[in-house]
Amino acid sequence: MTAPILEIKDLQVHFRRRRLNPLAQPEVVRAVDRVSLTLNRGQTVGLVGESGSGKTTVARAILRLVPTTAGSIELDNTRLDELSGGRSHENRRRIQYIFQDPYSSLNPRVRAGDIVRSPLDVMNIGDQASRDARVSELFEAVGLRPEQRGLFPHQFSGGQRQRINIARALAPDPDLIICDEPVSALDVAIRAQILNLLQRLKRQRAITYLFISHDMAVVKHMADEVAVMYLGQIVEKAPRRSFFSAPLHPYSQALLSAVPRVGVGTAGSAGRIRLSGDPPSPIAPPPGCRFAPRCPIAESRCHQLPPELRELAPAHSVRCHLIENRGGAPVSPMSEWVAKHD
Amino acid sequence: MTAAGLLRIEGLSVEFGSGDNLARVLNDVAFEMKPRETLGIVGESGCGKSMTALAIMRLVPNPPGRISAGRIVLGGEDLLQATDARMRDIRGNRIAMIFQEPMTSLNPVFTVGSQIAESLTLHLGLSGAAARARGVELLKAVGIPSPEQRFDAYPHQLSGGMRQRVMIAMAIACEPELLIADEPTTALDVTVQAQIFDLLRSIQQARGMGLILITHDMGVIAEMTDRVVVMYGGRVVEQGATRDVLARPAHPYTRGLVACVPTLEMDGDGEPADLPEIPGVVPSIWELQTGCPFADRCNVVLPWCRQEMPAATLIGVAHWVACWQRQEGRP
Amino acid sequence: MSANSRPAHGEHPTREALRMFARSPVAVVGFALLGAIVALALLGPMLMPADPFDIVAAPLSPPSFQEALLGTDQQGRDVLTGIVHGGRATLAVGLSAALVSVLIGITVGAIAGFFGGTIDEILMRVTEFFQVLPALLFSMVLVTLFTPTLMTIALSIGAVSWTATARLTRAEFLKLKELDFVAAEHVIGAGKGRIIWGVILPNALPPLIVSATFAIGTAILFEASLSFLGLGDPNRMSWGLMIGSSRSYILSSWWAVTFPGCMIFLTVLAVSLIGDGLNDALNPKLRERR
Numbered sequence: 003m004t005a006p007i008l009e010i011k012d013l014q015v016h017f018r019r020r021r022l023n024p025l026a027q028p029e030v031v032r033a034v035d036r037v038s039l040t041l042n043r044g045q046t047v048g049l050v051g052e053s054g055s056g057k058t059t060v061a062r063a064i065l066r067l068v069p070t071t072a073g074s075i076e077l078d079n080t081r082l083d084e085l086s087g088g089r090s091h092e093n094r095r096r097i098q099y100i101f102q103d104p105y106s107s108l109n110p111r112v113r114a115g116d117i118v119r120s121p122l123d124v125m126n127i128g129d130q131a132s133r134d135a136r137v138s139e140l141f142e143a144v145g146l147r148p149e150q151r152g153l154f155p156h157q158f159s160g161g162q163r164q165r166i167n168i169a170r171a172l173a174p175d176p177d178l179i180i181c182d183e184p185v186s187a188l189d190v191a192i193r194a195q196i197l198n199l200l201q202r203l204k205r206q207r208a209i210t211y212l213f214i215s216h217d218m219a220v221v222k223h224m225a226d227e228v229a230v231m232y233l234g235q236i237v238e239k240a241p242r243r244s245f246f247s248a249p250l251h252p253y254s255q256a257l258l259s260a261v262p263r264v265g266v267g268t269a270g271s272a273g274r275i276r277l278s279g280d281p282p283s284p285i286a287p288p289p290g291c292r293f294a295p296r297c298p299i300a301e302s303r304c305h306q307l308p309p310e311l312r313e314l315a316p317a318h319s320v321r322c323h324l325i326e327n328r329g330g331a332p333v334s335p336m337s338e339w340v341a342k343h344d
Numbered sequence: 345m346t347a348a349g350l351l352r353i354e355g356l357s358v359e360f361g362s363g364d365n366l367a368r369v370l371n372d373v374a375f376e377m378k379p380r381e382t383l384g385i386v387g388e389s390g391c392g393k394s395m396t397a398l399a400i401m402r403l404v405p406n407p408p409g410r411i412s413a414g415r416i417v418l419g420g421e422d423l424l425q426a427t428d429a430r431m432r433d434i435r436g437n438r439i440a441m442i443f444q445e446p447m448t449s450l451n452p453v454f455t456v457g458s459q460i461a462e463s464l465t466l467h468l469g470l471s472g473a474a475a476r477a478r479g480v481e482l483l484k485a486v487g488i489p490s491p492e493q494r495f496d497a498y499p500h501q502l503s504g505g506m507r508q509r510v511m512i513a514m515a516i517a518c519e520p521e522l523l524i525a526d527e528p529t530t531a532l533d534v535t536v537q538a539q540i541f542d543l544l545r546s547i548q549q550a551r552g553m554g555l556i557l558i559t560h561d562m563g564v565i566a567e568m569t570d571r572v573v574v575m576y577g578g579r580v581v582e583q584g585a586t587r588d589v590l591a592r593p594a595h596p597y598t599r600g601l602v603a604c605v606p607t608l609e610m611d612g613d614g615e616p617a618d619l620p621e622i623p624g625v626v627p628s629i630w631e632l633q634t635g636c637p638f639a640d641r642c643n644v645v646l647p648w649c650r651q652e653m654p655a656a657t658l659i660g661v662a663h664w665v666a667c668w669q670r671q672e673g674r675p
Numbered sequence: 676m677s678a679n680s681r682p683a684h685g686e687h688p689t690r691e692a693l694r695m696f697a698r699s700p701v702a703v704v705g706f707a708l709l710g711a712i713v714a715l716a717l718l719g720p721m722l723m724p725a726d727p728f729d730i731v732a733a734p735l736s737p738p739s740f741q742e743a744l745l746g747t748d749q750q751g752r753d754v755l756t757g758i759v760h761g762g763r764a765t766l767a768v769g770l771s772a773a774l775v776s777v778l779i780g781i782t783v784g785a786i787a788g789f790f791g792g793t794i795d796e797i798l799m800r801v802t803e804f805f806q807v808l809p810a811l812l813f814s815m816v817l818v819t820l821f822t823p824t825l826m827t828i829a830l831s832i833g834a835v836s837w838t839a840t841a842r843l844t845r846a847e848f849l850k851l852k853e854l855d856f857v858a859a860e861h862v863i864g865a866g867k868g869r870i871i872w873g874v875i876l877p878n879a880l881p882p883l884i885v886s887a888t889f890a891i892g893t894a895i896l897f898e899a900s901l902s903f904l905g906l907g908d909p910n911r912m913s914w915g916l917m918i919g920s921s922r923s924y925i926l927s928s929w930w931a932v933t934f935p936g937c938m939i940f941l942t943v944l945a946v947s948l949i950g951d952g953l954n955d956a957l958n959p960k961l962r963e964r965r
Contacts, residue, residue, distance in 0.1 A: 190388060190605055277535045
């Protein structure tokens with residue numbers, strides 16, 4: 003294992019939301035509740051979850067776009083959540099972000115070349131000539147022609163706009179790039195182009211990715227490690243191989259089985275684990291396991307006692323009461339349940 | 345093909361603008377549907393999927409668009425010959441449609457119940473208590489818990505999945521023969537998507553509707569549809585039984601669409617190989633094109649592909665493809 | 676390949692808007708009209724160097740080709756000379772009052788919208804306070820507190836009419852600051868000044884420019900109202916002053932009031948037409964139509 007570059011420990015992000023009645027206690031939205039995550043240098047961690055699971059809030063907390071309530075975020079042993087002034091500038095350089103929406107993430111009144119240059123201008127990296135040269139180099143690296151620097155964002159297609167986004171993130175030569183659903187707003191045929199570009203850049207520049215997505219297949223393609231979030235908590239964390247060959251948490255299993263597959267055809271829906279309802283609100287999460295109200299195999303203790311994240315196999319942790327260790331390997335009761343209900 | 349079809353579309357063309365600014369958004373689109381069949385339409389955005397649906401509903405925005413040629417025959421009646429009054433009657437009663445974003449399709453200032461009741465009054469002449477009873481029954485049929493209370497809820501009080509269920513309830517209120525679903529789950533989470541597809545499937549079986557499902561997801565096509573129509577650049581480039589098309593995709597665009605998406609079946613070990621890309625982007629509808637619209641992105645392009653559009657060729661049981669690679673000879 | 680088929684240097688959105696503006700007939704008419712009025716105000720006094728306060732004929736002479744082309748007022752001053760010389764003051768007050776109001780409005784609105792929270796609360800309460808004051812009465816108070824000069828009049832008009840701009844700016848900022856390209860600036864560590872003035876404000880400008888244009892028209896009318904009530908600068912000829920000083924004779928000697936009134940009407944009309952044209956040119960929804 004290589005050295006960790008980013009360590010998140012017990013991160014909590016709570017938002018206070020005022021109610022209409024000014025005398026009432028403000029509601030507390032527990033967007034992220036005690037999340038710990040380690041990113042190793044040169045690896046890609048896939049953070050998976052549905053909308054409202056808190057995955058984007060984790061990313062924004064790393065970049066300090068939202069204030070953290072508790073916990074720590076360390077980049078190479080420097081506390082990011084306590085920094086201010088010049089030191090935080092250097093760390094801003096080292097972590098960059100690729101946004102989901104290639105349309106709203108580019109300032110419509112600024113030329114593409116100046117957008118890519120803006121991190122260099124703001125962080126005062128290099129002189130004018132070297133910045134211009136760097137912009138040309140970046141345009142070529144992401145598959146755009148340097149002559150296109152003078153165009154405005156609306157003159158590019160969605161895929162090309164995402165390339166501009168990637169070039170801007172690469173500009174200050176970061177160590178870590180957070181990709182927040184970088185292909186979900188793009189057309190299917192364009193997604194492969196962008197995913198391949200991200201993979202190529204990772205190989206060439208030894209970048210670490212935190213790859214946020216709701217698409218299990220994309221995460222399987224991109225990530226070395228997978229963390230699944232549900233309602234502000236990590237419910238399962240494992241290396242890619244062990245996660246996709248034997249997912250343990252009932253929610254992970256349901257997520258994987260909900261993906262429609264080309265190879266299975268109309269039979270694909272037959273063996274599906276069906277979840278009823280929507281995720282409950284993070285304002286008043288259930289007292290026990292947060293997934294219990296939707297879990298097909300939940301027992302009474304699941305509704306009362308919140309489970310801890312337990313490491314049940316090497317580097318494979320699960321937040322579930324019901325996983326047992328049988329003969330040295332963890333076994334999920336879900337598989338038996340599926341067999342019985344088919 | 346059978347005479348007792350549900351829907352038959354022949355030579356459908358839709359144009360936008362005029363003169364020098366003329367764009368052919370749909371070009372000679374043709375396909376058929378049997379009753380109770382699920383037909384998938386797949387392609388990237390800007391390929392004419394949604395426009396085909398709007399043309400069937402005769403809702404092509406006019407101006408600047410208009411249906412310039414073709415026939416759309418629903419159960420023996422050519423919809424393009426119908427009067428506007430007749431068409432209003434057909435929409436809702438015989439064909440219904442649900443859209444991608446259920447929030448924008450529902451009026452935020454009225455309760456969902458009043459919006460369901462309104463369509464029941466309009467199409468079935470039900471009113472008051474009868475409309476309410478039928479509305480609650482419909483909400484129950486689409487799997488909304490405690491439908492009595494949800495009847496009086498406003499759209500923003502429901503989750504995205506619940507709103508899409510409401511849209512489905514409104515769509516099936518008049519027992520249409522044909523339901524068109526335009527990317528009905530794109531705005532929803534994957535577990536909720538599975539619920540909506542289960543619901544659509546069971547409603548279709550219970551009521552014997554035809555279903556047209558527009559999507560860009562080949563997995564959805566594989567799981568949900570009997571037949572599939574692949575569109576590119578306003579044209580149908582391949583169509584056939586879903587099984588055949590996915591097992592033996594004949595058009596380079598179909599092959600690209602199937603291959604370029606990462607899937608869970610791919611080998612998970614080691615460093616993943618690059619995904620096969622379809623280079624370039626969908627051409628703008630304003631770019632005048634002769635020949636095959638896919639020629640610029642095609643990896644097996646022939647010299648004459650850019651000169652003439654190939655005709656649809658039968659290559660299997662009701663499996664058609666429009667590609668020079670599968671034609672005998674050349675123009 | 677949408678970007679590949681186009682020239683490699685894009686047209687700046689501002690230039691594109693100006694091109695749209697030049698194509699709108701309404702805007703061109705308004706622009707020509709305002710240009711003529713400004714030319715009259717700037718060049719006219721050089722062509723007619725006579726003092727507008729000089730008595731040239733019998734008081735309240737009707738328009739005639741012999742004495743005064745547009746007649747004289749109750750003190751025998753030439754109405755035409757007054758119109759030619761009064762344009763400068765009217766336009767200067769209108770422009771500078773609009774400028775003052777827009778500057779206050781944008782600053783208050785931008786700070787309130789960007790920072791939100793307590794700052795927003797306080798600034799919005801202040802804005803509401805100014806909104807509920809009767810504007811004309813308040814500016815009368817301000818003008819009478821100081822000596823009525825063009826400067827104090829412009830400042831007092833600006834000080835009471837900035838609230839609409841502030842609310843508009845705040846609304847634009849609230850909308851824009853949530854967009855990802857603003858978050859992208861935070862990610863690269865841009866300072867608050869750069870984000871407010873360099874990133875958000877340029878994107879908020881289109882509706883603000885339109886509202887500023889209409890503010891000029893309002894300010895000109897405001898100046899006329901103050902002068903009408905006798906609160907104008909008595910030592911500078913302006914259209915408002917002409918109307919104000921001749922208001923008692925409106926029934927017997929229509930010309931002394933009507934001609935300056937027409938000038939005010941034409942100026943405000945021209946400014947409104949330009950505003951409409953700008954609105955069409957800057958509105959992205961309209962611009963997307965081919």
